[in-house]
Amino acid sequence: MEKFVVNGGKPLFGEVNISGAKNAAVAIIPAVILCDEPCQIENIPNISDVSLISRILQQMGAQVRRINKSSLYIDPTHISTHSATTELVRGMRASYYLLGALLGRCGKAQVALPGGCNFGVRPIDQHLKGFEAMGAVTQLVDGAIIEADADNLHGEHIYLDVVSVGATMNIMLAASKAEGMTIIENAAREPHIVDLANFLNSMGADVRGAGTDVIKIRGVKYLHGITYSIIPDQIEAGTYMCAAAATRGCITVNNITPKHLESITAKLREMGVVITEYDEAIKIDATKNPLKRCNIKTMPHPGFPTDCQPQFAALLVSVPGTSIINENVWDNRYQYVSELVRMGAHISVEGRLAIIEGGSPLTAAPVKATDLRAGAAMIIAALEINGVTEISSIQYIERGYEDVIEKFRALGADIKKVYYAGDNEDELRA
Structure with missing residues (x-):
């Protein structure tokens, strides 16, 4: 069995290169x-x-x-x-x-x-x-x-x-x-x-x-x-953008097509994140302004992508105020909510709506990835916490994120993959 161990509470800084979609x-x-x-x-x-x-x-x-x-x-x-x-x-x-x-x-x-x-x-x-x-x-x-x-x-x-x-x-x-x-x-x-x-x-x-x-x-x-x-992965890019905002950091995301990210950058700007676009890169700076709540409604492209919805939920739990997510693509994409609640998030689900009362500090707890993007949300939430979070079922995350440990480490995150069997635990080297 394998899991990710994240020692959070540190803002992300630096550059990350996005893989193919x-x-x-x-x-x-x-x-x-x-x-x-x-x-x-x-x-x-x-x-x-x-x-x-x-x-x-x-x-x-x-x-x-x-x-x-x-x-x-x-x-x-x-x-x-x-x-x-x-x-x-x-x-x-x-x-x-x-x-x-x-x-x-x-x-x-x-x-x-x-x-x-x-x-x-x-x-x-x-x-x-x-x-x-x-x-x-x-x-x-x-x-x-x-x-x-x-x-x-x-x-x-x-x-x-x-x-x-x-x-x-x-x-x-x-x-x-x-x-x-x-x-x-x-x-x-x-x-x-x-x-x-x-x-x-x-x-x-x-x-x-x-x-x-x-x-x-x-x-x-x-x-x-x-x-x-193949084109760059807009969802991988959106995930690192969310992580930078959630940790109140400042990163540059390279090898992307800015036009593919318009619905994501629009929401981050609405929240107060400073976004600077280049030809094939984008800079996300969450160090300048206090972040504000926002509402999200997932829609087919060019609307807000459902594949970035869990990551934004992990971001919004750290932002004071009430944010509402309206999931219009999948019937049951809120399975990850119980994992965020385990970490202290205040989220209630009513049908297709997730109502987030943000701003309360999260606490470290053992959680699991319920699907690919939910796994990314667990990493983002863990990066916000002053403490050590263990994330299991990481096979979902590795389905869709290349070198996720190495990329987050390059941005200053304290994250590692460990192998565990009973009481024995060993770090897996890249």
């Missing part, structure tokens, strides 16, 4: 299945989700080789199966992108239902609606495996009943090699959707309108190999 990587790597030649993907985050999807592709027959810490070489030409049903697949939320990729490549797909973070129902009905409109017959087998089979995968006009990032990207994958044109209306607009479209287009696909609510994909017969660099 997890949410882009876990779709772009499966997208290589569609390619007829090898590809090299750069600026890959070195996280467990990337390792997992790489191993899944290897199980399917692809050659996957790590060139360096942030680059992968993938040769999909030897994939001869349309099936991905192993335990590795079940353990990963984003494994559903294999459906669209295999359907586009083989005309059929058999994929185990995904796992990953457990903070609400994760329906894929909009994904299946899109595949069925394009001529596929889908069915659930034994309650655990989705099968899709299309004699003739063809373009179609698809309207998504709800804005869904996963469905938008999955349909884009299948449509890239389908016959004719597919039009997705009410499409999601997140930066990683634009990144996936840019990746596909670089290989020779014809995807237009990504970043708007109408995306048009004209299917092509052949996709050629390329070298492609």
Whole structure:
């Protein structure tokens, strides 16, 4: 068993470099299945989700080789199966992108239902609606495996009943090699959707309108190999920005796209944090002004991202006054609240609302990461506390944050990973 031990109470100062976007990587790597030649993907985050999807592709027959810490070489030409049903697949939320990729490549797909973070129902009905409109017959087998089979995968006009990032990207994958044109209306607009479209287009696909609510994909017969660099991770950047504000520090976040962070920087500015933007960096200074309360409502992009909601909750518990969070994306994303309450936070949850009475000092307590972003929130809260906090279930955090210990240490945090078994405890060296 492993856990993080944080000795908090110190403001963060310095610079941090942001890795490639997890949410882009876990779709772009499966997208290589569609390619007829090898590809090299750069600026890959070195996280467990990337390792997992790489191993899944290897199980399917692809050659996957790590060139360096942030680059992968993938040769999909030897994939001869349309099936991905192993335990590795079940353990990963984003494994559903294999459906669209295999359907586009083989005309059929058999994929185990995904796992990953457990903070609400994760329906894929909009994904299946899109595949069925394009001529596929889908069915659930034994309650655990989705099968899709299309004699003739063809373009179609698809309207998504709800804005869904996963469905938008999955349909884009299948449509890239389908016959004719597919039009997705009410499409999601997140930066990683634009990144996936840019990746596909670089290989020779014809995807237009990504970043708007109408995306048009004209299917092509052949996709050629390329070298492609993934965009920076806006949520990782937002996490370090929150941590700097929560500790009343001052940091510079490098290797980012400031436009992708507009909803996050707007809220921090509203709270009194001084923000300075550069071409590919942003400075967060929380040393100049007392922080003020604020309200947050999560929305699909370009609204405030649900993936930064727990981190802001950890920040707002340190700010005097009543702040209200309105979670509009996931039904059950407040599981982390009980962990913050364990640390002394005053938070009440009423349906989709979390009401935070901020300003009371937190106290150290053993807590756990209930999901990826909740784990990041635990680190932020621990950094605020004058005392030692132990965080367990850190496998969730390592799903999506590269070198999280090293990056926080470089900013002056006292944080380490330890191995524990019974009463024995040893620090794990990087």
